Amino acid sequence: MKIAIASGKGGTGKTTIATSLAHLAATDGRTVAYLDCDVEEPNGHLFLKPQILREEPINKLIPVVDADRCTHCGLCSQACRFGAIACVGQQTLIFTELCHSCGGCLLVCPQEAIREVPKPIGLLRIGTSGPLQFVEGVLNVGEAMSPPAIHAVKDAAPDVDLTILDCPPGTSCPVIESVRGCDHLLLVTEPTPFGLNDLKLAVEMARALKLRFGVAVNRANTGDREVWSYCRRQRIDILAEIPDDRAVAEAYSRGEIVVESVPQVAECIRSLLETLQSGAPA
Amino acid sequence: MKELVVISGKGGTGKTSIVASFASLAKEAVIVDCDVDAADLHLVLQPQIQRREDFTAGSKARIMPGHCTACGKCEELCRFDAIYYDGPGNGKVPKTFRIDTIACEGCGVCFDFCDDKAIEFEPAVCGQWFVSQTRCGPMVHARLGVAAENSGKLVTHLRRTAQELAARQKREMILCDGSPGIGCPVIASLTGASLALFVVEPTASGRHDFLRVAQLTMRLGVPGILAVNKADLNEEVTSDLEEFARQNGIAVVGRIPYDPAVTQAQIARKAVVEASSGPAAEAIRDLWTQTQTYLHRSAPAAAGGFVQLAGQQQESTT
Amino acid sequence: MKVAVTAQGADLDSPVDPRFGRAKYFLLVDTDSGEFTAHDNVQNLNALQGAGIQAAQAVVNLGAQAVLTGNVGPKAFTTLQAGQVAIYPHASGTVRQAVEQWRSGNLQPAAKANVEGHWS
Known part of the structure; x- marks a missing residue:
């Protein structure tokens, strides 16, 4: 009980x-x-x-971008409802403190360039x-x-x-x-x-x-x-x-x-x- | 313009109880209740609501049963256990999926990946916020809906509204009732404030929680002062709290004795200083004088709830 | 050169909006021709969180090389920097006046964010 x-x-x-x-x-x-x-x-x-x-x-799970695979298409940034991802120029920035670990960015990435790692x-x-x-x-x-x-x-x-x-x-x-x-x-x-x-x-x-x-x-x-x-x-x-x-x-x-x-x-x-x-x- | 947050x-x-008394003594302040989870200040100040607005934050998903094919993809993808197989049948399938709006985090993953376009994703109204008039001056406050989230954003919004109001009415002070804990709403209450007044009881848990919120305040660069409430309950812990404060650059500004008049005032819907001239009321008056001294020395509240940076860390990856 | 200015209205005589992420408009001003376009920021105004980051991304994508505004928090700063946009905080008056201040060298570029981040 x-x-x-x-x-x-x-x-x-x-x-x-x-x-x-x-x-x-x-x-x-x-x-x-x-x-x-x-x-x-x-x-x-x-x-x-x-x-x-x-x-x-x-831990909470946060995304990490593989820079070699990333084509800076911006889909992950658009998918993130928490505003935690920015694609600017040749960089994809992830602000982990805003991440809710929903996994949306991983799912949407056509290059499979995103994986998740634990953050304490x-x-x-x-x-x-x-x-x-x-x-x-x-x-x-x-x-x-x-x-x-x-x-x-x-x-x-x-x-x-x-x-x-x-x-x-x-x-x-x-x-x-x-x-x-x-x-x-x-x-x-x-x-x-x-x-x-x-x-x-x-x-x-x-x-x-x-x-x-x-x-x-x-x-x-x-x-x-x-x-x-x-x-x-x-x-x-x-x-x-x-x-x-x-x-x-x-x-x-x-x-x-x-x-x-x-x-x-x-x-x-x-x-x-x-x-x-x-x-x-x- | 100075902003005092009581925390x-x-x-x-x-x-x-202390915020209500300060509001009564200050007279000219804009009052904000940032304890949006358990807002109580209105019970004493009895605001007349003049402006009422919905508060919207984020979106929530909803499955349209007529379009759902019960494929189960949304349930599989949802990380928040917010999707259940107990929705109504629709002729095509005996049962459909349903979203628990309380558990829904608003991530939009189900909406983005539904192959049948059976999910709506609409902005969610989380509560209402108010601008009111009280006998002690204007007040900005809110009521969150049942089980609503995002109180950090709401707190920031209330403080901004109060700052705009203070600027417009040329009021010199904002008096803010902060929220408990050390999480999102507290960070939102403290960021950019001129001064934090800690009200702490001399108990093992009061001490423990004070140490944590004091760390947070120091990290945010907001100067703090300490008042011990019901100080006579445990003199030893009181002295210990005050010693810790001094060692950490937090000035000790008052001790308030245990006094049944505090509860009696609350029942009469009055501030302690309005209802009583007993020991607690006297101590709160002294505390107000002391607090004003520190407030005069502190930095102005920065526009839009910002604070000048002392030092900062950035957290981002490429 | 293209300069983005945060503004409370959609024309050059509107006051500069001191907020970056939750500014009402971005005015993209071509400092050579004096022409400008206005871009509303409604999406970020109502964002759950991360407004600064998303506004910064939008400014980068507009092709601005500098941004004139009131305050910039650390996350927006990082994003603008990654997009190689120069950041001039402490702009005030109208958009027109801010651009003049910048042109005459009276605005200092920021080496770091000038305000603490906050949770909204």
């Missing part, structure tokens, strides 16, 4: 909940993997403190945190395109009973790439106007992707009650309400797994895990 |  943890807004407690769920499930004897799909800002390792067993480069855009780190399997992707700073790195993290996932995917914030391409194919999506929010606004966007995304999803309200005893009214109107299940507690914030700030440090939160997370795995909510 | 690396650190 694959459970993705996401939220429209950043800083709602996604990683706190994802690391806690993964840690609890793994200590219960199931085989569990935690995947950090937030390749721009991966944080799970700060809490899970994994032992990294191997590292591999994450980040690092895949695979290891264990106690009984928990750990995979994260780290995108190189200055690299703009994260979906290929997220794809690599998901490809490297081990075959286990339960996979927890910690997703990047927002609702655009990196999130879509992360949540695609999950069995259940948990949207983490907080009961504030910002939290609710971003939850609505995340719900729209979940519905567009036809994913089964539920909501976890973090810091549930702060803010206002609008999130509850919204979920009731929209018939969305609230699967967990996690109270705000200075002990949680402090444990988090120190980089501790919250379920280890704060017992009352551990109870919330345990019941959330059971709900998610029972598959009851629609 | 955080990690989301949810209080960036938008």
